[in-house]
Amino acid sequence: MESNSIKDNLFCCGCRACEQICPKHAIYISNDNEGFLKANIDTSQCINCGLCRQICPAELKKNSFPVTSKIFAAVHKQDAVVRRSSSGGMFSAFADYVLKRRGSVYGCRLNEDLKPVQYRIEDKDELDVLRRSKYIQSDTQHTYSQVKQDLLAGIAVLYVGTPCQIAGLRNFLMEPYENLYCIDLICHGVPSAQLFKQAIEWWSAKLKGPVDKYEFRLKPGYYYNYYYFFLECSKNKKKIQKPYFYDPYYEAFYNFKSYNEMCYKCPYACLERVGDITVGDYSWAIEHHSDLCKANAGKSHAISCVLVNSEAGERLFNTVSDSLDLYKTKLDWVTERNKNLLRPTHRPQERDNFYNDINKIGYKKWARKYFHSEAFLKNIPVVSYVFRIKNKLKRIKNTLKKKGNRL
Numbered sequence: 001m002e003s004n005s006i007k008d009n010l011f012c013c014g015c016r017a018c019e020q021i022c023p024k025h026a027i028y029i030s031n032d033n034e035g036f037l038k039a040n041i042d043t044s045q046c047i048n049c050g051l052c053r054q055i056c057p058a059e060l061k062k063n064s065f066p067v068t069s070k071i072f073a074a075v076h077k078q079d080a081v082v083r084r085s086s087s088g089g090m091f092s093a094f095a096d097y098v099l100k101r102r103g104s105v106y107g108c109r110l111n112e113d114l115k116p117v118q119y120r121i122e123d124k125d126e127l128d129v130l131r132r133s134k135y136i137q138s139d140t141q142h143t144y145s146q147v148k149q150d151l152l153a154g155i156a157v158l159y160v161g162t163p164c165q166i167a168g169l170r171n172f173l174m175e176p177y178e179n180l181y182c183i184d185l186i187c188h189g190v191p192s193a194q195l196f197k198q199a200i201e202w203w204s205a206k207l208k209g210p211v212d213k214y215e216f217r218l219k220p221g222y223y224y225n226y227y228y229f230f231l232e233c234s235k236n237k238k239k240i241q242k243p244y245f246y247d248p249y250y251e252a253f254y255n256f257k258s259y260n261e262m263c264y265k266c267p268y269a270c271l272e273r274v275g276d277i278t279v280g281d282y283s284w285a286i287e288h289h290s291d292l293c294k295a296n297a298g299k300s301h302a303i304s305c306v307l308v309n310s311e312a313g314e315r316l317f318n319t320v321s322d323s324l325d326l327y328k329t330k331l332d333w334v335t336e337r338n339k340n341l342l343r344p345t346h347r348p349q350e351r352d353n354f355y356n357d358i359n360k361i362g363y364k365k366w367a368r369k370y371f372h373s374e375a376f377l378k379n380i381p382v383v384s385y386v387f388r389i390k391n392k393l394k395r396i397k398n399t400l401k402k403k404g405n406r407l
């Protein structure tokens with residue numbers, strides 16, 4: 001079977017819109033050598049109808065979506081919801097409303113094998129599996145086709161995903177549906193699911209039993225400490241809860257080293273939003289809205305920013321606003337630290353050989369190397385103190401040297 005990449009394969013986000021729309025089933029999705037989902041064409045089946053290129057979100061025309069001025073800092077009023085969410089619990093508020101109307105909600109869950117997949121629920125009891133950020137490329141599976149079936153059956157649909165996934169869905173559907181609500185996340189990029197799988201295997205070997213739970217961004221003790229992870233091996237009752245830099249996978253994500261190449265040129269890292277509503281983190285809102293300190297967010301700094309981008313978004317937002325503590329806010333304040341609303345993530349030099357190195361020496365050796373690296377050591381308080389003193393002495397020495405040269 002001859003196979004061609006659908007376009008420049010590097011700039012494919014693996015959304016599967018082309019696979020789902022191809023009338024000849026000529027497109028198949030496979031892992032590239034870094035473990036990212038990528039589209040390929042079986043040219044022996046292709047009839048050159050051009051549909052796949054027409055709907056590919058990697059080829060988005062700029063300015064085809066609105067820029068909103070309706071921007072809020074918000075926190076869910078129920079403490080229990082905020083504790084189980086990554087930011088202020090916005091997703092749960094919107095999902096609750098749609099589920100109460102007997103609609104379906106799609107979001108990302110880690111399945112039984114801890115593989116990130118887009119998943120459909122219609123029961124509130126299942127909501128928790130979709131909550132919280134999974135910092136991995138999630139597989140949309142056949143959800144775009146499922147959404148279409150739901151919409152044609154008159155069921156209201158809420159779909160939450162990265163902006164490229166939302167763009168893929170909208171392009172796949174080709175026409176607007178009144179019952180469809182799309183929420184896009186402010187997104188700085190995704191590592192591959194294959195890398196995450198290797199990380200889980202590595203932890204399982206360390207814990208001498210299969211890790212069956214991993215969660216990013218806990219709120220331990222309900223204080224502002226987003227960058228913790230939690231994992232568990234229930235077979236031997238072992239649990240680990242530590243800051244991100246104790247997990248080489250999370251550290252690489254946190255420092256932008258492991259993203260899909262398309263993420264560094266992401267066409268959706270801008271103010272023209274593809275979702276009806278955009279949600280993201282806004283923990284620093286506390287600096288601008290002192291009132292928030294008094295509300296429940298004051299305890300956790302778990303605050304969301306919400307951008308209401310369309311009429312459908314406004315309809316949805318208005319119906320849930322009673323369940324939220326809400327404050328009108330300014331775009332400049334949100335973009336202060338949410339730079340991905342303005343531009344894609346900067347591609348660090350470490351990205352060049354990141355996956356190659358792991359493929360070459362294996363995850364275990366790579367992880368061992370990481371734990372001896374400056375990147376890890378600098379995070380240990382005592383070592384970081386020594387590094388700071390060393391740097392200060394170096395600066396003093398350089399200044400004295402310059403002065404000496406001038407004399």
Ligand SMILES: Cc1cc2nc3c(=O)[nH]c(=O)nc-3n(C[C@H](O)[C@H](O)[C@H](O)COP(=O)(O)OP(=O)(O)OC[C@H]3O[C@@H](n4cnc5c(N)ncnc54)[C@H](O)[C@@H]3O)c2cc1C
Nearest residue numbers: 085086087088089090091107108131132134160188280281
């Ligand atoms: C890969 C990624 C990168 C992000 N980068 C930023 C950023 O740079 N700045 C920022 O402000 N916010 C970012 N976020 C969003 C932020 O982490 C929160 O998800 C968001 O604020 C929603 O929080 P919440 O409390 O409203 O809902 P939560 O209850 O935390 O719900 C999160 C929602 O995101 C969905 N989701 C989780 N993981 C994925 C995934 N891998 N792919 C698709 N959908 C997923 C879940 O299904 C759920 O609907 C990112 C999220 C992800 C997944």
Ligand code: SF4
Nearest residue numbers: 022046047049050052
């Ligand atoms: S051009 Fe048409 S037939 Fe060929 S792969 Fe694309 S969608 Fe399928």
Ligand code: SF4
Nearest residue numbers: 012013015016018056
């Ligand atoms: S439609 Fe999606 S999966 Fe297909 S080539 Fe474009 S980005 Fe890749």
Ligand code: SF4
Nearest residue numbers: 163164187189263266
């Ligand atoms: S950064 Fe852009 S391309 Fe990468 S996952 Fe996010 S929305 Fe998709």
